[in-house]
Amino acid sequence: MKKFTTGIVIFLLFTIVGFAQHDHAFYATMDANDAVSFNALYPDEMRIIASNDKQAAVLLTEEVAHKIHDNVKTHGPGYIFRASEEKAIQALEAVQRRSVQLEYTITEDVFVNECLNLVNPQNIEDDILDLQSYGTRYHTKSQAAAAVYDQQAKWDAMIAASGRTDVSTRIYNHVNTPMPSVIITFDGANTPDEFVIIGGHIDSTTFGDKNNAPGADDNASGIASLNEMVRVILEKDFVPNRSIEVMAYAAEEIGLVGSAEIAEAYANNGVNVAAYVQFDMTGYNGSSSDIYLTTDWYNSSELNDYLAALMDHYNSTGTHSFTYGYTECGYGCSDHASWADNGYDATFPFEARMGEDNPNIHTPGDVYTFFNTPEHSVKFTKLGLQFLIEAAKPQILSVDDFSENAIRIFVKDKALNFRLNNTISNVANVSIYNIAGQNILSEKVNTTNGALQLQQFAQGFYIAKFNLENGHTITKKFILN
C-alpha cells in the first residue's frame, strides 16, 4: 500500500454539532473529489471532516448515503462505513504493512492441473440459482442470515464427507449489522499461523425494494466460484502448508461492514495474512478479455503480478486457457479494500473492464438468466485454485533436513521401532502420515529409541516424521505389513 506523504487536513469540525438532529448519521470514507462534489449538492446532509490527496472522512445522513448510491446507477462512487469519527480519520493515515512476505513461486504444476480438471460448471450454476432463490439477501432481512447459515451447512456437509478433522467452519457475528459472516478454515500443516485468504460477499442489495434483490452476479457468482474451489480441494484431500481461509461476508453492500470488522480483528490480533484475494462478480462476460486484475492504488502490485504469472503459467494454452487484462475501480469498491486498509496485501480480479460489467447489478434484474452460463465463473474458480495451492503450498513431507542415517527404523508385529544412531538429541515427537499426506497419528515420545503401535492402521505405505529436540526433522517411508 502506498504511503501518504501529505498530512491530513482537518476542517469544518465545528459544523458537526448541527448534525445531531439527524437520526441516522454515520461516519464513512470516500474518494476525496467525490466527497467535495456531493458536499456541494447536499451541504446540509453531509460534512467533510478530514481529507488527504485521495480520500475524505465524512459524516453522512442515511438519506444522502442512499442518494450517493443511486446517483451512479450501478456502482460507486461508494463510501466505506466507519464505526466512529476516530476510525474514519484513522483510515486516512498511512497503514503499517502487516503481510508476511510470500515467496511468489509456481511449483505445484501436477497437483494444480489435477485440481483444474475437477472443476464442474454445473455445481456453480446450481449454487448461483440456489442463492438467488432467497429473493433478497439484503443485510437486515431474515433471508440474508438464512443464506449464511445454509452456506455453513453446505461447507459442513463437504467436510463431513471428506472425513477431515483439520478443516472447520465458524459463524462470525458482527457489531454493525445483524447479518453474520461465515468462514471455512483449513489448518496449515507446517506454518498454521500464516494465512492465505479468499473471500466474497454473500449479501445483496437494490436501489428500490429491498425485498427484491436476487444478486445473482453480485455476488452469488463469486460465492459459487469459491464453493467449487473448496469442493475440489476437499475432493483432492489437499493439506496446505499455510492455513487457508475462505470467507462469505455480511453487509458489503452498505459499506464493507462485515469484512471491515473481520480484517480489523485479524490486524488487532496480529494475524499473519500472507495474501488476500476478493471474488465479487464472476458471472458476466462483458469484455474482450476474461479476467481483469484491478490495479487500484490500495491493491498490492506484487500480488497482481503473482496472479498474472499464475495465469501465464496455467491458462495460456490448453483446456484451461483464458485471457486477462487490467482495470480499476477507482475507490474501495469491495471487501479487499478492508484487508488493504489493515495493512495486508490484497487484490481483486474482476469479471470485466470497469463500465463493461453486468449492467443489472443492484436491480431486480440481477438474475442468472441474464448471463445464463457458469463458464465465466469457472475461470475464477480455476484462478482461485491456482492461487490457493501455490500460495499456501502442499504440506511438506519428504524433505530430510538431517542425515538419513541418523535414525534406524524397522516394522515388526505392526509396531514401528526407531533408534537414533547417536545420542546428540532425543526424539521429541513422531508423526505418521498416510500416502495421501494426511496426518493420522502424532505421539510425544521424548527418547532416543522406542516403538509406536500401529495395529489400527491398514497394510500399506506410510511416512514417519521424527522431530528431534534439537530442531531437526527426519522423514522415513515404511511399509506396514
Ligand code: BES
Ligand atoms: N460488486 C460491487 C462492486 C463493483 C461493481 C465493482 C461494479 C466493480 C464494478 C459491490 O458489491 C458494490 O456495490 N460496492 C459498492 C461500494 C461499497 C463500498 C458499498 C459500490 O461499488 O457502490
Ligand code: ZN
Ligand atoms: Zn458486490
